[in-house]
Amino acid sequence: MSPELKNIALKDAPSSTDEFIKGLWRENPVFVQVIGMCPVLAVSNSAENALAMGLATAFVLVMSNVLISSLRNFIPKQVRIATYILIIATFVTMVDYAIQAISVDLHKSLGAFISLIVVNCMILSRAEAFASKNTVSKSAIDGLGMGFGFVFALFCLGSVREILGNGSIFGFPIFPESYQEWIIMILPAGGFFTLAFWLLIFNHYKLKKAKS
Amino acid sequence: MSESKTRSPGTQTNDGSKKMLIAMVGIGVVCALLIVFTYEGTFGRIEMLKAEALEQAVFKVLPGITKTGIFELTSEGKFIPSDGKDRTKTLVYAGYDDQNTLKGIAIEAKGQGYADILKVLYGYDPASQSIVGFYVLESKETPGLGDKIEKDENFLSNFNGLSVALSEDFKTVINKVIPVKFGTKENSWEVEGITGATISTRAIGNIMGESTATMIPLIYQQQESFAFAPNAPTK
Numbered sequence: 001m002s003p004e005l006k007n008i009a010l011k012d013a014p015s016s017t018d019e020f021i022k023g024l025w026r027e028n029p030v031f032v033q034v035i036g037m038c039p040v041l042a043v044s045n046s047a048e049n050a051l052a053m054g055l056a057t058a059f060v061l062v063m064s065n066v067l068i069s070s071l072r073n074f075i076p077k078q079v080r081i082a083t084y085i086l087i088i089a090t091f092v093t094m095v096d097y098a099i100q101a102i103s104v105d106l107h108k109s110l111g112a113f114i115s116l117i118v119v120n121c122m123i124l125s126r127a128e129a130f131a132s133k134n135t136v137s138k139s140a141i142d143g144l145g146m147g148f149g150f151v152f153a154l155f156c157l158g159s160v161r162e163i164l165g166n167g168s169i170f171g172f173p174i175f176p177e178s179y180q181e182w183i184i185m186i187l188p189a190g191g192f193f194t195l196a197f198w199l200l201i202f203n204h205y206k207l208k209k210a211k212s
Numbered sequence: 213m214s215e216s217k218t219r220s221p222g223t224q225t226n227d228g229s230k231k232m233l234i235a236m237v238g239i240g241v242v243c244a245l246l247i248v249f250t251y252e253g254t255f256g257r258i259e260m261l262k263a264e265a266l267e268q269a270v271f272k273v274l275p276g277i278t279k280t281g282i283f284e285l286t287s288e289g290k291f292i293p294s295d296g297k298d299r300t301k302t303l304v305y306a307g308y309d310d311q312n313t314l315k316g317i318a319i320e321a322k323g324q325g326y327a328d329i330l331k332v333l334y335g336y337d338p339a340s341q342s343i344v345g346f347y348v349l350e351s352k353e354t355p356g357l358g359d360k361i362e363k364d365e366n367f368l369s370n371f372n373g374l375s376v377a378l379s380e381d382f383k384t385v386i387n388k389v390i391p392v393k394f395g396t397k398e399n400s401w402e403v404e405g406i407t408g409a410t411i412s413t414r415a416i417g418n419i420m421g422e423s424t425a426t427m428i429p430l431i432y433q434q435q436e437s438f439a440f441a442p443n444a445p446t447k
Contacts, residue, residue, distance in 0.1 A: 097254040
């Protein structure tokens with residue numbers, strides 16, 4: 001590559017901060033890409049569950065991104081998806097044991113959804129679209145950005161649902177006794193309502209920004 | 213002519229397959245090792261937390277106790293003191309008060325729920341011949357619906373004084389514990405369900421019915437084997 005071309009390429013290449021912000025905000029996996037909806041709707045019924053699930057997913061995402069990226073020249077493309085699933089499943093199993101070792105109650109409330117991180121399309125899409133084509137450090141930053149974007153989105157949903165549906169946040173009551181809980185917010189339908197509400201806000205700001 | 217051009221297509225496919233095989237097996241082995249290390253590393257703590265949760269549950273289902281003792285059921289149907297480490301055996305937990313008198317026995321029971329196997333612990337008081345406490349140890353029931361079996365106060369009140377009185381020869385429970393629909397409970401041996409959690413509550417009623425029918429006569433007949441033994445492993 002000639003020096004001029006190299007300079008241009010470097011100028012165009014996104015910086016680490018950019019790569020991080022991309023996942024957190026501009027290409028947020030939940031609010032912009034709308035992927036990985038199963039845990040988003042199912043485990044966001046309380047702030048604690050949402051945070052734990054988000055962190056577990058983020059850990060798996062970062063670790064699998066790093067490993068897949070470091071093995072990208074070693075994995076033949078015919079078996080890449082099978083290999084990615086194998087790697088992702090390994091980290092999910094590790095997280096599962098770790099959560100059990102942290103708290104039995106937390107493991108009880110997250111239940112089957114931990115194992116379902118294996119089939120979270122956000123993780124597989126980052127492996128296929130990013131980690132398999134980029135360097136280890138870039139993939140790690142991409143994983144961190146997307147992971148925290150996912151935590152942020154899950155927390156947005158979980159806190160709203162817990163406040164309205166249970167009158168509390170992280171289990172601490174914030175409304176007086178007389179508060180009538182909106183039970184529907186804890187039920188699956190509440191997940192859809194809350195997601196719709198957040199998407200509305202996100203898109204409203206996006207449109208407003210585009211216009212200005 | 214270079215070597216690669218003289219190779220037959222068959223050799224190339226073989227090379228490809230070999231590479232795939234090496235990659236899959238290699239990564240598989242590394243992944244397996246990672247899982248084994250994590251399992252080994254967390255096993256001790258997970259077992260400890262589970263044992264702790266179980267012990268707390270024993271205190272929940274037997275009100276007024278201050279210490280517990282573990283007993284296992286032998287194949288001859290006798291209860292002997294146990295260290296509780298072999299989880300494949302049928303274990304029961306005796307609860308004592310400050311004066312070392314037996315206050316009740318906590319019994320584990322399990323059965324098929326709506327989503328997965330339900331594991332519960334209940335407290336039996338031989339003096340009043342009734343169930344005095346109930347706690348769900350493991351459940352994957354639907355959040356918001358089936359999981360009410362863990363929290364619904366009206367449902368849990370079923371197990372405060374649930375009658376398991378024995379017949380005169382102490383060999384059978386006179387009235388087997390049965391599940392009934394919400395609002396139709398008439399007798400003290402019936403478990404009243406929850407609307408919206410029919411399958412889960414019915415499962416609990418049946419688990420309790422079956423477990424009490426076999427365990428209660430055995431325990432009642434051998435009450436003296438549960439007498440407080442200072443040398444037995446207690447907590």
